[in-house]
Amino acid sequence: MKYKLLGPSGLKVSELCLGTMGFGTEWNWGVDQTASFKILDTFANAGGNFLDTANRYTEGSSERIIGEYIKNNRDHFVLATKYSLHDNLTNLNASGNNRKNLFRSVNESLKRLQTDYIDVLYLHIWDFLTPIDEVMRGFQDLVSQGKVNYVAISDTPAWIISSAQTMAQCLGWNKLVALQVEYSLIQRTPERELIPMAQHYGMSVTPWAPLAGGALTGKYLKGDKGRIPEQSKRLNERSVGITKVVMDVAQELGVEPSQVALKWTMQKPFTSIPIVGATKVSQLEENLKAITLQLSPEHIAKLNEASKIEMGFPHEFFEEAGVRQVTYGGFYDKIEKR
């Protein structure tokens, strides 16, 4: 295992983050505490220290299981959790990005996690109601109180995150260190705005569902099912076409498709630390081998071609010859690019 710095911070995290949404049986596809502990042991023994959970996962069981696991070695782990989604349905303000929910949710998470601090707190999903300054001020107060070390964001439009980062910079508040987005060979649309934005602010990208929930392992094409419903986009014609190319590349390299799909998210010109889930030790063991795999430029090009997306406006407009001519006065090819 190698380690990366999380965004513009000095925090050292393993190059793979363990997703723990499947810890707990409440959602009818996850695993119990004993099985979760075995997965955690495998990850920790391989040098993994970065764990991802959320207040919402498995109705709190994911946090409870992690709390039980790390309680005797808390400082060793970099514990990331999230707030925003409901963890009870009786309180109007027990969901959303608002300050009341932020403080309530963090206090509940701390109890379930049996700790007095969270290493990385993510806003989970943007609610389009709460002003961003309310969120950033709340984050800053939690950091000042010692309840949270670093703040980060997930599933939020790029323009909102940009304004948050500018505000933090101007006011000397803690900047958001990581951007959590769905990102895989099947879901590349964050390449349009979110990932360039993260690069601009030096944020690490922490892709969720890097295996598209298991679709990119190729197991659904071999008849071995998991938790993805048949009608899911992850199993439509386009996704199956991409998965077949992943399987071809894996065969050429003599490795498993999961390793190819995972490595594609890691071998990037920006800091990318995928959050990968597993409900079996054998799955995690297989995925951990992605660490030593190296994809050649030819293989990356083949995967990129199979999974390419329309970038849309303004990206495609910028590439038009006439637009380049008027923008660079004919010197485009002679100018060093950033």
Ligand SMILES: NC(=O)c1ccc[n+]([C@@H]2O[C@H](COP(=O)([O-])OP(=O)(O)OC[C@H]3O[C@@H](n4cnc5c(N)ncnc54)[C@H](OP(=O)(O)O)[C@@H]3O)[C@@H](O)[C@H]2O)c1
């Ligand atoms: N911020 C957000 O909105 C958000 C949303 C979703 C997830 N997340 C985070 O991202 C993490 C990962 O997401 P995810 O679990 O949805 O996606 P994923 O990591 O792409 O998929 C994990 C699933 O793939 C299957 N799998 C993994 N390795 C395998 C292997 N080697 N062979 C065969 N199957 C394998 C397992 O499915 P089966 O269990 O079906 O076998 C496993 O549960 C979550 O745990 C959570 O921490 C964040």
